[in-house]
Amino acid sequence: MGAMIYRWRQRLADADQQTNNAWLLIAILIVALACTMETMISVASSSMSVVDALCACANVATLIYMAFRPASGALIASALWIALCCAPVKQPSATLLAILVAIGILGYAFRRISILVTVIALSVWLVTQGNIASSNMMSDPSDHTLFGTVSMTGVTPVIVLFAAALFAGMAARWNHERHTTRMELAYRRKQARTARDIHDYVSNDLAYLILRLDKAIADGRNPSIAELHELRDVASGALERTHEVINLIEDRTNRTRNDDTRGIRNTIVPNSSTVQNSSPASPTVSVDCPLAARARIIAHNGDHRLAELGFNGQTIISNTNTDAKPDDLVFGLLEELYGNIAKHADPQADYILTISIGNDTVTIALADTALTSATTESPSVVSHSLGTGLSRYRNLLAERGGTLIINNQSDREWSMLAQLPI
Secondary structure, eight states: HHHHHHHHHHHHHHHHHHHHHHHHHHHHHHHHHHHHHHHHHHHTTTOOHHHHHHHHHHHHHHOOOOOOOHHHHHHHHHHHHHHHHTTTTOOOOTTTHHHHHHHHHHHHHHHHHHHHHHHHHHHHHHHHOSSOOSSSSSTTTTTTEEEETEESSSSHHHHHHHHHHHHHHHHHHHHHHHHHHHHHHHHHHHHHHHHHHHHHHIIHHHHHHHHHHHHHHHTTTTOOOHHHHHHHHHHHHHHHHHHHHHHHHHSSSSOOGGGGSSTTTTTTOSSEEETTSSSSSOOOOOOOOOHHHHHHHHHHHHHHHHHHHTTTEEEEEEEESSSSSOOHHHHHHHHHHHHHHHHHHTTSSEEEEEEEEEEEEEEEEEEBBBTTTTTTTTTTTTGOOOSHHHHHHHHHHHTOOOOOEEEEEESSSSEEEEEEEE
8 A cells, every 4th residue: 555655656746747837837826816816806895705715715725736736736626626516615716727727737647537537527517516417506507607707608618628628638748748759769860870970980990090000010010101191081080970979969050971081081983893902993983873982982992991901802883773862871881891891800811792783772792701719810809899780780771671681601701681772
């Protein structure tokens, strides 16, 4: 019993916090002021007894409490209003607004309870004030007043007011839940975008820097000036991406994205079907679609980086689409694959990455040889990755109707096939 009471107290406290806002506070205080003024006028004109005035004051007190504890106060105000309707006392007509506000608050906070309270309160009013069950009631069945001045004929307007208050509270809750769902979805998307940017760009760039430095240390040589400039560009790109992620987290609108200038800056690759890491690119005019043109830049940069780390392999790009638009999901996956090759593949074995851009589907396939503890010279390689990148992309591709299949053919042979509709 004590645990149940404690849970209800917690539930009421949570509901009070959810429903408390400035506009509701003002509305309730206005209703309380109206009840107070009507009571004072009635007392001054000697049309209300002392007992009736004390009951009216109790109503006003519950309204003031409801202004600061909406859900709890609404339950108390509803119970008091129902009790006073059954008692032989005269209530200010403005108390009808009090029960309507209470029902609206309960409709927002507790849907089932609000329906029960509405049915009970309306039934009691119909019996005691609407002259439904008896001919000896407190008022004329065809004459009901609000604020002492607004006349309502019959019980239909009151029934409509009760129903409107109930559905208004429920509608406000539905609208709030929909808004909350949208906000949560936007927040999760921003989180996913932030994690993806950090993982695909910042993490891979830093891992590439570490691997290049590890290779230079293992070879026992000092990097050349050109290599230092390249590594500085990679570090600068990681720093720029870090700033963009910070801007994204802080919701700044003056963000700029510069994905094409990461790694090797302003690189132009030939419009050929094969990009090899052993042959430099020669400037030429590209007639590719935007998706293929950007993919060639990423492929050139990735193959170049892998060649600097001692890898031997190639990227083959085929394009039969003339108007495919740039797709961040495709570009991010390519960056992830090149980063995975650098961190997890064996430099002594070849790799091959194919990118096929069709009229309605992009197909990306990768085959390489996994790095094992027996083949690596750096025991810290595994610390360069969290191992969550491809799992994240599998989920992202699935959201857009794509697939990502990984096949470990043996202990070391590794392949992947990804398809994405465009």
